[in-house]
Amino acid sequence: MxxxxxxxxxxxxxxxxxxxxxxxxxxxxxxxxxxxxxxxxxxxxxVYSLSGLPGSPEAGGNTIAGAYGRMIAAGRKYGVELVNRGPRFAAHPIRQELYLGREHIRAEDWPAHPRNPFEEAQRKLLPGAWGRSMLRQNMPFSDLENWHDPRHAAHDVSVYGFLRALGATPAQIALGYETNVPYGTNAHDVSVLQLAFVDHWQAINRRSRVTADSLVGVFRGxxxxxxxxxxxxxxxxxxxxxxxxxxxxxxxxxxxxxxxxxxxxxxxxxxxxxxxxxxxxxxxxxxxxxxxxxxxxxxAKPITQFHMVPKRPFWRDDGLSPALWTDGVLGSVLANRDADDHDEVTTLTAWVGGAMAQYVDRFGAAEGGRMLVAEYERLRPAAQGQLEVAAVHSWGQDPFAAGTWSIFxxxxxxxxxxxxxxxxxxxxxxxxxxxxxxxxxxxxxxxxxxxxxxxxxxxx
Ligand SMILES: Cc1cc2nc3c(=O)[nH]c(=O)nc-3n(C[C@H](O)[C@H](O)[C@H](O)COP(=O)(O)OP(=O)(O)OC[C@H]3O[C@@H](n4cnc5c(N)ncnc54)[C@H](O)[C@@H]3O)c2cc1C
Missing domain, CATH: 3.50.50.60 (FAD/NAD(P)-binding domain)
Incomplete structure (x- = not known):
């Protein structure tokens, strides 16, 4: 330095x-x-890369997408190579297995499943997609880039109030927004105006899904x-x-x-x-x-990450994906892949967010890590003895961040x-x-x- x-x-x-x-x-x-x-x-x-772990997973800022003109230019200016994982992700997507109440629910069973609280066409949506879909279909204003304009003050209300006014039930909001909450610690403490802009920013970056020409960038190393x-x-x-x-x-x-x-x-x-x-x-x-x-x-949104290294690819034993979307302490588990080899899953990261992050934080890193591995093993017996927690980071408790990103x-x-x-x-x-x-x-x-x-x- x-x-x-x-x-x-x-x-x-x-x-x-x-x-x-x-x-x-x-x-x-x-x-x-x-x-x-x-x-x-x-x-x-x-921005914090865990360089000591296989594949150098990111504990902080992850993805540089298409509208990140300044980040892309900064990489060039300061001589850091941007690697685009978009084409690989599009060709080899890793789906998340859905677990609710510790029950594994296959995607094809979800629309008719008794745990599905949504109605009619929305029953086809996986829980994480429901909140986004409700917002997109009922967006209260159109110039989303002007989310902060005082003209939109009437929409500066809670996501909970907004969804309830659209007829959503508390059970739908609890599963479709507050489980693995994207913004806020729950649906009550985030403004619709911020969420509208975030959705717009994500849409211009990734459109609705990652395709072969999407930028899903990370700096080499x-x-x-x-x-x-x-x-x-x-x-x-x-x-x-x-x-x-x-x-x-x-x-x-x-x-x-x-x-x-x-x-x-x-x-x-x-x-x-x-x-x-x-x-x-x-x-x-x-x-x-x-x-x-x-x-x-x-x-600011609290997130606690548990980075787990698999001893071997146990998911080949049960034929399911190592990535999970749960309503329990594991939150949303993502499978990280090697920067160059798309087949190799190097680490699994449990993203535990919102109120669930505040809950797991009470146990501390070591006990929390044991609890999460035990939960993973309970959901997936093939993982028995195969996961080691290599790093834990609570952004909510980090004294120099106290959260991941700002919440209005x-x-x-x-x-x-x-x-x-x-x-x-x-x-x-x-x-x-x-x-x-x-x-x-x-x-x-x-x-x-x-x-x-x-x-x-x-x-x-
Ligand atoms: C888990 C996670 C995932 C993310 N994913 C993405 C993503 O995919 N895409 C994306 O675009 N963004 C993502 N972000 C957000 C992105 O990383 C941040 O918005 C961005 O890095 C913030 O930069 P900053 O300079 O505003 O703040 P910071 O990076 O927080 O910089 C503030 C600095 O001040 C220092 N500091 C704090 N207190 C003091 C003090 N008292 N005295 C001196 N120094 C102090 C801190 O140590 C820090 O270095 C993610 C963030 C997290 C945590």
């Missing part, structure tokens, strides 16, 4: 995830001296290679292990206080922390009331989306949660462009 001192910097960037690194590089390209402070001992933040390459380009200081706990602005600039007692000064500071973490940093003077409320209350709760799009990233004196904000036109890793880079322009406009 570069660590060359530039003397007193013009700008301090807090956080060396994608948004902080890109902001720092854009500012340096425009002649400013920058220092980056990062709490962890690594860069990348929520793991997505974390991108932030690492970006960090190597920095000319200024990159200080790891620097947990920021206070930001003080005054007439002559900004002072940043770290947990180890160090104090850094600059003319401006850009904060790239998710609000779930920033709310534990003292800001003096406090931001205006609505921005302060956003910092203190914006949500009912009312929060109207209250915060337009104003939450407004500069507060010489304190500027970037990060995935501040982007309006894209999501995830692409949103991190989008936000960096805006923040860098704001700083350059003010500091000259």
């Amino acid at each position: 570069p660590n060359s001192s530039v003397g007193t910097p013009d700008v301090i960037v807090i956080g060396a995830g994608l948004s902080g690194l890109e902001t720092a590089l854009l500012l340096e390209e425009n002649g400013l001296r920058v220092r980056v402070l990062e709490a962890r001992e690594r860069v990348g933040g929520r 793991g997505n974390q290679r991108l932030p690492e390459a970006m960090a190597r380009r920095l000319r200024g200081d990159l200080l790891l292990g620097q947990r920021v706990q206070g930001i003080e602005t005054d007439g002559s600039g900004v002072a940043v206080h770290c947990a180890d007692g160090r104090r850094h000064r600059a003319r401006a500071v850009v904060c790239a922390l998710p609000f779930t973490v920033l709310r534990h940093v003292a800001i003096d003077p406090l931001p205006p009331p609505s921005q302060y409320k956003a910092i203190m209350t914006l949500g 709760q009912p009312g929060q799009v109207t209250a915060f989306a337009q104003s939450l990233a407004r500069p507060h004196g010489r304190l500027y904000f970037c990060g995935e949660h501040t982007a309006l036109g894209s999501r995830g890793m692409e949103a991190a880079l989008e936000s960096a462009e805006r923040a860098a322009l704001e700083v350059l406009g003010d500091l000259g």
